[in-house]
Amino acid sequence: MRNPNINSFRNLSLCILLCCHTNSANAIDDSIRISTLKDAALYLKTVSNLDSSIFWPNVRPRYFLENLNMYVQNPLYAFESKNTNFCGYTALSFVTLDKDPLGFVKMMMQLYKEGKAQMGSVYLQPSASVRKMAGKLKYKGVLDINPATQMWFLSLADHFKGYLNVFNKRYDEGDENTMWAATNFAKFNRMLRHLFTWKVKARGADLVRPPITDLFSYLDEKMKTSNTVFLYLNNRLLYKKKYVVTRIGVPTHYVVLLHISKENDRINIAYMDGGRKTFQQISPELLNTIVYGVTYCTNK
Amino acid sequence: MQLKFYNILVVLIAACTFISCSTAMKFPTRYYNEHKGILDSIRYNYESAYDKKPFHIQFKDKRFRYISFEMLSDTFRYIYNFDLEAHDFADTLYKYNYNTPQIISLIADMSSIRCIWISHLDYYENRQKKNLVFISMRHNQLESFFKGEKYYALAFFNERQFFDKQGRLTDKSERKRMREINGQVFHKITDRICYAITGNFR
Numbered sequence: 437m438r439n440p441n442i443n444s445f446r447n448l449s450l451c452i453l454l455c456c457h458t459n460s461a462n463a464i465d466d467s468i469r470i471s472t473l474k475d476a477a478l479y480l481k482t483v484s485n486l487d488s489s490i491f492w493p494n495v496r497p498r499y500f501l502e503n504l505n506m507y508v509q510n511p512l513y514a515f516e517s518k519n520t521n522f523c524g525y526t527a528l529s530f531v532t533l534d535k536d537p538l539g540f541v542k543m544m545m546q547l548y549k550e551g552k553a554q555m556g557s558v559y560l561q562p563s564a565s566v567r568k569m570a571g572k573l574k575y576k577g578v579l580d581i582n583p584a585t586q587m588w589f590l591s592l593a594d595h596f597k598g599y600l601n602v603f604n605k606r607y608d609e610g611d612e613n614t615m616w617a618a619t620n621f622a623k624f625n626r627m628l629r630h631l632f633t634w635k636v637k638a639r640g641a642d643l644v645r646p647p648i649t650d651l652f653s654y655l656d657e658k659m660k661t662s663n664t665v666f667l668y669l670n671n672r673l674l675y676k677k678k679y680v681v682t683r684i685g686v687p688t689h690y691v692v693l694l695h696i697s698k699e700n701d702r703i704n705i706a707y708m709d710g711g712r713k714t715f716q717q718i719s720p721e722l723l724n725t726i727v728y729g730v731t732y733c734t735n736k
Numbered sequence: 737m738q739l740k741f742y743n744i745l746v747v748l749i750a751a752c753t754f755i756s757c758s759t760a761m762k763f764p765t766r767y768y769n770e771h772k773g774i775l776d777s778i779r780y781n782y783e784s785a786y787d788k789k790p791f792h793i794q795f796k797d798k799r800f801r802y803i804s805f806e807m808l809s810d811t812f813r814y815i816y817n818f819d820l821e822a823h824d825f826a827d828t829l830y831k832y833n834y835n836t837p838q839i840i841s842l843i844a845d846m847s848s849i850r851c852i853w854i855s856h857l858d859y860y861e862n863r864q865k866k867n868l869v870f871i872s873m874r875h876n877q878l879e880s881f882f883k884g885e886k887y888y889a890l891a892f893f894n895e896r897q898f899f900d901k902q903g904r905l906t907d908k909s910e911r912k913r914m915r916e917i918n919g920q921v922f923h924k925i926t927d928r929i930c931y932a933i934t935g936n937f938r
Contacts, residue, residue, distance in 0.1 A: 574907070575916040676796070712811055
């Protein structure tokens with residue numbers, strides 16, 4: 437463990453400022469933006485009356501609209517959740533909202549009214565058990581008061597399945613914390629390919645770290661040449677939750693990489709995680725240990 | 737004779753089981769009562785410092801020398817690691833306008849009772865945002881070679897809470913539903929303070 441000194445704080449603060457003055461996701465290229473938050477806000481102003489939906493019995497129209505407005509006014513908070521296995525869906529949702537907020541809000545409106553909706557090449561038609569549960573999730577932080585986000589996460593988890601979901605494919609109450617909602621690396625990349633019109637490339641796997649000699653340089657280069665970079669991490673090393681000497685290395689978390697730079701022998705990284713942009717100084721060894729997958733997207 | 741021996745053995749096993757179970761059950765409440773003064777001081781010191789500028793603290797090692805300090809804003813989180821034996825920590829707190837003496841004193845109190853994590857948790861009741869102070873501690877009684885280490889977590893609420901007959905924290909609007917904090921069911925110490933013995937300290 438090494439101490440950061442005041443100079444390194446100044447440098448980190450500088451990179452933080454750079455991140456703050458760019459998009460909500462620094463790695464997202466402007467050329468792929470289809471609509472803006474302003475477009476989405478104007479659209480939402482035209483929606484004055486919304487009737488209850490027979491498809492989503494526990495999602496009140498008033499709270500649904502409040503949640504859609506939150507997407508536009510405070511997108512960072514919109515996808516925050518605690519104690520769930522929704523991190524993969526959270527990571528891609530930030531990009532969804534950054535790339536085409538108007539399209540996303542319209543899709544959510546269709547999903548609410550009709551119980552089904554299309555996004556990219558995906559036709560979301562959530563099951564009855566999922567539709568019944570949306571609006572009722574509790575003890576998940578700000579997700580408790582965001583019924584539209586509950587609809588979106590549950591619909592994604594219900595639609596996309598990977599090998600981690602084989603033994604629990606049907607939703608039962610509480611499954612948002614179980615393997616039903618888990619996302620393996622291949623499933624995450626498949627979701628990106630189907631939901632967006634990007635060229636999605638990935639390196640890494642669920643149990644084996646990618647054979648990249650200089651990971652910092654690799655990530656730095658991908659940040660410059662791609663529109664978005666996602667990291668698949670062993671989050672338990674980044675945020676310790678228990679003290680153990682030995683631990684089986686398993687990645688469990690997805691984040692959007694916003695910034696990476698090197699300073700002496702330390703690496704400054706900024707990433708979108710939950711409802712906050714997180715900035716951290718880590719060692720190159722820790723970076724190599726925690727990263728199990730790198731997904732980068734380019735325009736087709 | 738043999739029957740008498742078996743009877744004594746059964747009584748001894750039952751007594752041992754009862755004693756070990758009752759010790760395990762009593763430990764959390766006893767621990768809180770024995771350390772009430774310092775635990776309350778940690779809580780109020782933290783709340784007061786947090787209100788001025790939000791942060792979380794985690795001790796990173798068994799010797800309580802290294803910490804991870806999370807500076808929080810509405811949209812950002814900055815995570816820095818410090819060696820408490822170096823001078824950088826106080827300098828940094830001062831530079832970022834934290835109440836340096838108060839936080840240094842808080843950290844000394846935390847270290848004295850092996851408190852490894854302190855944070856401010858938001859939760860929602862009837863769509864209203866509320867918060868609690870969450871702290872976790874290590875304790876020799878909770879370390880097991882076979883089961884792994886457990887942590888003693890305390891949740892300090894600002895309002896009266898509701899409990900079932902077994903003393904488990906329940907949801908205010910659905911009294912039969914257990915109310916979870918960090919995915920854990922908590923138990924009553926007082927009507928505003930609850931505990932859990934948990935596998936994760938945060």
